């Protein structure tokens with residue numbers, strides 16, 4: 035389908051607003067709210083019959099810090115300088131960091147927490163110190179990334195960044211979206227559901243002037259006097275796009291998102307002259323905790339070699355498993371630390387009273403696993419991991435038979451995957467063309483753009499929702515401030 039319609043060819047508009055926001059998830063709701071608060075007349079359209087998107091499905095953990103600490107961090111006795119937060123995030127994404135975006139975020143992340151509280155999201159003043167992706171205790175602050183792990187603990191002081199709605203467990207998205215929808219409605223944003231944006235309307239000067247949407251089989255022409263904001267999520271549900279951009283994950287992925295993650299906003303933005311960047315990167319989560327005791331085990335590849343410190347966050351593990359030249363990867367563990375929680379039903383490929391037996395039954399190269407385990411045990415007994423620097427908290431010799439080796443091959447696990455590529459935009463949401471110039475009238479935010487999280491090895495729970503809500507707000511403010519066409 036051609037995703038552009040010429041403005042000069044449009045005969046009438048069915049609807050008109052200053053700002054038209056496409057996609058009512060976290061980014062779209064925040065963009066619409068801020069645009070309305072800035073005085074714009076806002077129309078928010080959504081292809082589903084209700085608001086939410088992946089944001090509502092999520093735990094809505096948000097990765098925040100800096101500025102001396104968020105209110106929650108400070109009240110729980112943690113402080114963090116903006117430089118420390120910057121150093122941590124810079125270490126996550128390295129050369130692929132969008133510097134302007136990162137600076138904007140770290141300078142304002144603590145205030146964004148206040149904005150979320152003012153929205154009506156309740157956070158409990160409790161710190162969860164355990165090793166879990168989402169605290170199941172009702173507490174609102176926890177470590178959700180690699181803050182305590184090597185090499186990140188060498189560049190930034192470890193501070194817990196995960197902010198989770200109170201008593202929500204995995205249902206934080208319901209709480210956040212309920213608060214957001216209430217404020218959006220109160221503010222007087224017009225919403226229209228069951229409406230899928232399909233094409234941008236662009237005039238001969240290149241300015242985006244509106245959209246063409248489809249509603250119950252009918253085309254609707256919608257004019258945007260100041261701007262269109264694309265917030266339609268990522269593209270993990272678009273198989274043609276995932277085959278093209280993340281082919282090696284395509285076959286193994288459990289597609290993690292809502293059915294609307296078809297990349298519509300990215301495709302429309304590209305058709306208007308925008309650039310899609312970072313398209314080969316995705317979150318790949320390999321669950322290996324809780325229980326924390328599994329972290330005492332060691333991951334080995336098909337050569338029987340370790341390749342990572344096991345105390346890392348699950349997306350970093352996913353990245354490094356994916357990077358192994360042979361897809362066969364195993365967790366080696368002894369009877370003292372063995373557990374097999376219901377949600378990690380990995381295949382146990384070998385069990386034995388000696389490491390040699392396990393090695394032979396799994397078909398690993400002779401003596402490879404035995405040498406790996408012997409070397410590991412020798413140092414673990416002293417609380418050391420000279421190869422990968424696992425935290426001493428999870429170092430203990432694996433010497434209690436029987437031993438087990440379970441498969442962590444991605445094609446067996448089917449790990450959750452969602453995309454991290456999208457339109458190239460300024461921090462304030464302007465979609466950029468191939469010369470790096472903004473396309474007049476076109477803005478985007480959320481997983482429709484390449485945001486703060488740029489790869490799996492640096493990802494931490496909370497980075498996506500923090501990014502989509504904060505930068506969604508900025509895109510809405512920017513679009514509302516544009517001069518009308």
Ligand SMILES: Cc1cc2nc3c(=O)[nH]c(=O)nc-3n(C[C@H](O)[C@H](O)[C@H](O)COP(=O)(O)OP(=O)(O)OC[C@H]3O[C@@H](n4cnc5c(N)ncnc54)[C@H](O)[C@@H]3O)c2cc1C
Pocket residue numbers: 056057058059060061062079080081082085086087088089090091092093094095096097229230231232265266267268290291292294295296298299452479480481482495496497498499500502
């Ligand atoms: C189960 C789960 C748990 C997660 N947990 C976390 C977490 O705790 N913390 C975290 O940071 N991240 C988490 N994530 C990731 C995070 O939720 C998403 O990356 C983020 O919410 C995306 O926000 P968004 O606003 O860009 O998109 P969405 O919230 O998906 O909103 C996009 C909206 O656009 C609509 N849409 C799509 N196409 C069109 C169209 N053409 N026209 C109109 N509307 C359209 C969709 O229906 C959708 O409602 C989780 C993801 C999942 C699936």
